[in-house]
Amino acid sequence: MSKDWNKSTKAVHAGTRRSQYGEVSEAIFMTQGFVYDSAEQAEARFEGAGPDEFIYARYGNPTVAMFEDRIAALEGAEDAFATASGMAAVNGAMMSILKAGDHVVSARALFGSCLYIAEEILPRFGVEVTFVDGSDLAQWEAAIRSDTRAVFFESLSNPALELVDIAGVSALAHAQGALVVCDNVFATPVYSRAIEQGADLVIYSATKHIDGQGRALGGVILGTREMIRKTVEPYMKHTGGSMSPFTAWIMLKGLETMGLRVRAQTATALKLAQTLEGHEGLARVIYPGLEGHPQHALAHRQMGVGGTMLAIDLKGGKEASYKFLNACRIAIISNNLGDAKTILTPPAFTTHQRLPQPQKDALGITPGLVRISVGLEDADDLSADFLQALSA
Numbered sequence: 005m006s007k008d009w010n011k012s013t014k015a016v017h018a019g020t021r022r023s024q025y026g027e028v029s030e031a032i033f034m035t036q037g038f039v040y041d042s043a044e045q046a047e048a049r050f051e052g053a054g055p056d057e058f059i060y061a062r063y064g065n066p067t068v069a070m071f072e073d074r075i076a077a078l079e080g081a082e083d084a085f086a087t088a089s090g091m092a093a094v095n096g097a098m099m100s101i102l103k104a105g106d107h108v109v110s111a112r113a114l115f116g117s118c119l120y121i122a123e124e125i126l127p128r129f130g131v132e133v134t135f136v137d138g139s140d141l142a143q144w145e146a147a148i149r150s151d152t153r154a155v156f157f158e159s160l161s162n163p164a165l166e167l168v169d170i171a172g173v174s175a176l177a178h179a180q181g182a183l184v185v186c187d188n189v190f191a192t193p194v195y196s197r198a199i200e201q202g203a204d205l206v207i208y209s210a211t212k213h214i215d216g217q218g219r220a221l222g223g224v225i226l227g228t229r230e231m232i233r234k235t236v237e238p239y240m241k242h243t244g245g246s247m248s249p250f251t252a253w254i255m256l257k258g259l260e261t262m263g264l265r266v267r268a269q270t271a272t273a274l275k276l277a278q279t280l281e282g283h284e285g286l287a288r289v290i291y292p293g294l295e296g297h298p299q300h301a302l303a304h305r306q307m308g309v310g311g312t313m314l315a316i317d318l319k320g321g322k323e324a325s326y327k328f329l330n331a332c333r334i335a336i337i338s339n340n341l342g343d344a345k346t347i348l349t350p351p352a353f354t355t356h357q358r359l360p361q362p363q364k365d366a367l368g369i370t371p372g373l374v375r376i377s378v379g380l381e382d383a384d385d386l387s388a389d390f391l392q393a394l395s396a
């Protein structure tokens with residue numbers, strides 16, 4: 005592979021390991037273990053395995069290694085560790101770098117399970133967590149201390165689509181010696197420049213845009229070779245959150261078409277946002293690609309586009325949002341995102357149901373809020389579907 009290749013070329017070719025049969029489509033090495041030629045080789049393998057030497061599938065597997073190398077090449081990261089789910093990646097990244105007594109600063113606007121780790125699990129192990137409004141650099145600056153070990157945020161938050169300035173927060177964190185852990189799911193690997201913007205560990209739920217077709221759970225942690233192999237891998241390989249070879253194959257094939265899918269989804273998301281903006285039934289249309297979004301300039305600086313997700317807030321609250329959801333004929337009601345199918349989610353009553361009302365208010369999770377993950381359907385069909393559902 006050439007480092008000079010563009011992302012589209014890397015997405016198709018990077019990381020490929022062909023077997024002696026010269027297969028075109030990547031092979032699925034559905035094996036937990038590997039045979040050694042001799043006792044001496046077994047001993048040597050346990051002393052230190054090279055990049056094409058494997059021991060046990062929890063530690064590594066050729067199909068999984070192909071996925072890790074391909075996504076690392078796309079992200080511009082030195083290395084990657086593939087995980088069983090996005091949450092295994094978030095948990096693995098945090099647990100591998102933290103110990104009792106450490107301090108963490110986290111954005112408040114997080115995916116429900118990420119919030120559970122930061123709010124419930126880390127404190128149980130003696131890690132102090134301070135929450136800030138992730139879009140406010142002054143709050144990050146005030147909260148990061150000399151004993152802060154890590155900062156954590158979603159670069160584009162779920163579901164209210166607030167951005168965190170990766171470069172700005174990284175500069176503040178690095179000045180105090182803290183590591184930057186960036187959950188970059190909503191930005192997608194297609195638009196990510198998180199490593200060059202300062203992130204030390206970048207996390208994806210591969211379940212989302214990487215698969216993009218709703219088939220499998222997966223995740224990945226990306227960073228320097230030193231961080232991935234010396235800090236992340238020991239934690240992951242001994243605690244059991246590794247990706248299965250079959251999942252890795254699905255994700256490898258997903259990477260090949262991810263750029264095409266995500267760019268088409270982004271173009272449709274912008275069209276839909278423009279169509280819906282100003283509709284009389286809506287209190288707000290939230291999309292970072294709209295000029296009226298308070299962080300439009302940051303979105304363009306950081307991602308170059310507005311992304312594949314938007315949110316609408318119906319004026320009539322829960323009753324109106326349920327009427328809208330039930331009247332849509334193309335978009336489906338579910339909770340995945342980044343999928344080929346357009347997916348609608350009412351976060352206040354599903355993904356963020358367990359949050360107390362004041363916390364929902366602070367995060368902009370109103371009863372009328374509907375999160376829209378834009379799929380690959382025709383943009384005019386989706387517009388027409390939403391408009392008829394809004395008038396229902």
Ligand SMILES: *Cc1c(COP(=O)(O)O)cnc(C)c1O
Nearest residue numbers: 089090091115187189209211222
């Ligand atoms: C979905 C998601 C996760 C968790 O990923 P899973 O694959 O479902 O475990 C983490 N962070 C964000 C922002 C997500 O959207």
